[in-house]
Amino acid sequence: MQVLLIVALLIASLQSAALAKPSQNDLAELNPFSVDVEETLELYDQEYLDETGKSPFLENFLFPMGKGCFRQTCKVWIQVVKSDQLAYLYLNGQRAETWKVSTGKVGSSTPNFDKHPNGRIYEKYTSKKHPNGNYNGLGNMPYAVFIDGGFAIHGTPASNWPNLGKRASHGCIRVHPYNGKTFNQLVRQYGIYETWVTVQD
Numbered sequence: 001m002q003v004l005l006i007v008a009l010l011i012a013s014l015q016s017a018a019l020a021k022p023s024q025n026d027l028a029e030l031n032p033f034s035v036d037v038e039e040t041l042e043l044y045d046q047e048y049l050d051e052t053g054k055s056p057f058l059e060n061f062l063f064p065m066g067k068g069c070f071r072q073t074c075k076v077w078i079q080v081v082k083s084d085q086l087a088y089l090y091l092n093g094q095r096a097e098t099w100k101v102s103t104g105k106v107g108s109s110t111p112n113f114d115k116h117p118n119g120r121i122y123e124k125y126t127s128k129k130h131p132n133g134n135y136n137g138l139g140n141m142p143y144a145v146f147i148d149g150g151f152a153i154h155g156t157p158a159s160n161w162p163n164l165g166k167r168a169s170h171g172c173i174r175v176h177p178y179n180g181k182t183f184n185q186l187v188r189q190y191g192i193y194e195t196w197v198t199v200q201d
Contacts, residue, residue, distance in 0.1 A: 032150030032171040033108070041120065041150060048122055057119045058192055068116065068193040075194040076186045078153065080173055082110065082201050085165045087153075087175065089183070097182075100164035102156070102174040103199075110171055113147050113199040116192045120146035121184065125154065133157035141172070143180035145187050147197050155180030173199065 030040055045056040071077050077090040082103045089097040103110040125141040144154035155177030160168065164176060175183070187195050 030150050032152075034150070037150040044122075044125070045120070048124075052124065054123070056122060058121055058188065069196060071114075071196050071198060074196040075190040076183075077196045077198070078183060080110075080153075080197070080199040082167075082199065085167065087173070087179075091186075097179070099175050099179045102160065102163050102166060102168040104169050104171045105167045108169065108171045109167075110169070110173060110199060111148075111151065112201065113151070113197055115148065115197060117187060117195055117197055118146050118148055119192050120144075120152075121187060123184065133159045142177050143184035144172075145184055147199070153180065153183060153197070 030044065031037065034040065048054070048056045069075070071079075072090055072093040074090075075092060077093075079088045079090070080086075080101055080103065081088070085101055085103065087099045087101045088095055089099065122144040123142065125144045141152070142155040144152040146152040151172055153173045153175060156164075156174040157177070160174060161176060164174065168174070
């Protein structure tokens with residue numbers, strides 16, 4: 001009799017969990033190569049808004065100011081060179097910093113880009129499939145600035161720091177979270193139409 005009661009309670013618990021609204025941690029892993037990545041991102045956007053009260057997009061995403069810029073004519077230009085596994089940050093046309101990065105490993109190679117970021121920007125972000133720790137309560141992919149679709153430049157927790165300078169990601173561009181925060185804040189400060197991202201071989 002007790003066994004039947006335990007089984008009944010377990011089934012009821014599982015049914016209740018299946019009906020509950022999924023939290024961000026329950027969402028499927030964001031795969032930037034997936035054909036349905038935009039649908040997944042929309043779920044993340046809503047979860048981010050619900051959890052933080054902040055928009056997942058910059059205010060100037062829909063309303064560009066003027067013609068925009070290109071590479072070194074932008075206030076902020078980040079040039080990621082995959083062969084070097086380095087990012088070069090330019091401010092007002094002058095190289096300001098150089099950072100080690102991890103781009104996509106074999107089978108998940110990061111594509112080349114030469115464009116403004118797409119406007120989606122998070123401070124906290126957690127991958128369920130590849131959690132690898134948490135950085136100061138901001139998840140394992142903090143300070144994400146999305147370039148196109150699910151591809152982003154983002155910070156990474158301490159467990160991944162030894163791999164910076166090597167191809168190791170699942171398609172995104174990993175940086176030290178200190179550098180991720182710097183880039184995230186610059187994009188927020190100057191906007192996407194004064195920011196340019198180049199990712200090259």
